[in-house]
Amino acid sequence: MNHTIVALVDDVPGVLNRVASLFRRRSFNIESLAVGHTENPGVSRMTIVVDSDDTSILRLISYLYKLVNVIQVEDLTTKPCVTRDLALIKVKADTENRAQITQIVDVFRARIVDISNSSFIVEITGDEEKIEGFIEVLRPIGIIEMVRTGRVVLARGAAPLYASEKIIDTEKLATAAG
């Protein structure tokens, strides 16, 4: 099953390497990974999508906590969240299909952000399903190049992740044990 793990980490050189290296070493396969700054100076946020069963994820989280630069880890898979992915797609656009593309873009609430004689760049944000649907529709028209950010998520409600002081959920571990 796909899990969405969010890790708050120290914004220091090499931290991405440490996290990625841990996934490799413990044989976890990263489906997507997005990193960026947060509201707290010196703290970066990683959103990692990984395909694994629930027990392994608990183990993965405790491995992540072994890294000194990892401040907090949360599995947001089953929590209510806003989930987004962003894609930039360069499609073939000649005089004949420009109207058709514009129409599709409207339906999906995407945006055309660049126009050349023979192409558009289209920007779309949304959950992965929506983006995949959009790509499928564009594919027959001719996708020249594409880039995606990978999943980013934010839990719903007012409380930030960082507020939770409970770090290693040893109770959860113990329950999983029992």
Next chain:
Amino acid sequence: MKLTGAQIVWECLQREGVEVVFGYPGGASLPIYDALHDYNIHHVLVRHEQGAAHMADGYARASGKVGVALATSGPGATNLVTGIATAMMDSVPVVFITAQVHSKLIGYDAFQEVDVTGITLPITKHNYLVTDVKDIAHTLREAFYIARTGRPGPVLVDITKDAQQNSIEYDPDSEPIHLRGYRPTALPVEDDIQKAVTMIHSAKRPVILAGHGVLQSGAMKEVLEFAERTQTPVAMTLLGISGFPASHPLNLGMMGMHGEAWVNHAIQDADLLLAFGMRFDDRVTGDVRRYATHARKIHIDIDPAEINKNVRVDLALVGDLSQTLEQILKHVKPGRHDEWLASINEMKGSSSVRDIQNLPDNGHLYAAHVINDLWNITKGNAVIVTDVGQNQMWTAQYYRQDNPSQFITSGGLGTMGFGLPAGIGAKFGQPDKEVWVICGDGGFQMTQAELATAAQEGIKVNIAILNNGYLGMVRQWQEFFYDRRYSATPMKSPDFIKIADAHGLTGMRVTTRADVETAIQTARETEGTVVIDFRVEKEDSVYPMVPTGSELKEMIRRPLPAAVAVNEAVKVEA
């Protein structure tokens, strides 16, 4: 006070209470070595950086303090790698300081530049690259703190040459340690303590599995108290040896692949396993699917990542062992397990020292005899440092250690060549103790160069080489599992007496059991490091042995001498 980075390095070490550093200099570490003149820290010049790493490791294990090893950039740093991995696998607190090329040259494949923080990322608890003199002090402070707290481990600090050379105003208390993501301590919740107590009270056939964590947490007293109050027998992992007195009636001995029969039987028949600071390594569980299937399992460990990693447990208590046991001891009532202990003892009686008694009396010298005699002569009181292979297992089986931190061995990584340098380090860690290094002819030659270090330092370690002319443990596997097709295991060795002699040290050779005692006594009385070449039985094997993938009760036993075979077979089957 304005100091150079190099001076700050030594200031910091001094502040951490470091008395001895094991190292080897080079171009990039020249400033650090120059500054050493002004500090009262003893530097042991090794012969290979791997030796420095193992010495710092042996020192840490013997003293309970943080060990320190120092190497130059490039090849100096890469030579440390085996030693760092060894310390990592056994959770030993060592701070490795490596010099790095000038910060402006990093990334340009400069002379003797190597990405040592990259290389050691998976084999350190944490590591740092310091390129600015102002970061040296707080980084070293963090490094020591991380190395010794929580589940201990090696930390590497790589310092560029310009950071060593530049000067700043040094204020030791400038920056407090601030590691947001590092929380080394935890304590189980009271609820879980209660659950544990209930499970303990209802157990009929409990066994304690004591690991390295007992020693590292300093929980010897609590484990003893717990075992005695609840009358629970104690089995030990290889690294757990010396955490519980071997002479105690509740001591079972070592578990696992080369554990005694009654220990593994007790584990397989138990209804409650109390795992104290151990991690269910595959060498102790055998086939995990058939491991202690009747037993409920309580796992106490400081590292949450060990919970349910190898074996699924019924209750996990994440926390420091001695503190957690203290909590448990507040509620645990005295218990008795007379029947259970009697049944184990019966098994023990039928196979106790069975292996050593069954050695054929053919005038040959057996390794088991050497270790047994050494134990007798030293009254179980020496610091014992082993290498890896058969010598290690025989020592674990026959040197019954009563004192904590006096059995030192490379468990997790199984690093040949560990013995001699770790023994030298251990001597620095416990200078008043008698230190014996036990190694094979193969492993000794891996780091034999450190004899010169021992000689130069004028320290005394006694080295017993169990010389069987083979890479014995591998030969044993070839005998058992590859039809005795010995491939690359016969080994011709130099004359070890001459080797000792060449170092200005004493060498001896023993070929019969009758001469063992005199040789050991002579070695003890001789000044300086002594090498004894024990010419032991060439094709002897370590018994019992649980082959990989087998269940713990499925062990290969030492073949019985023909005369007693019939009699014994009946007893053992019954």
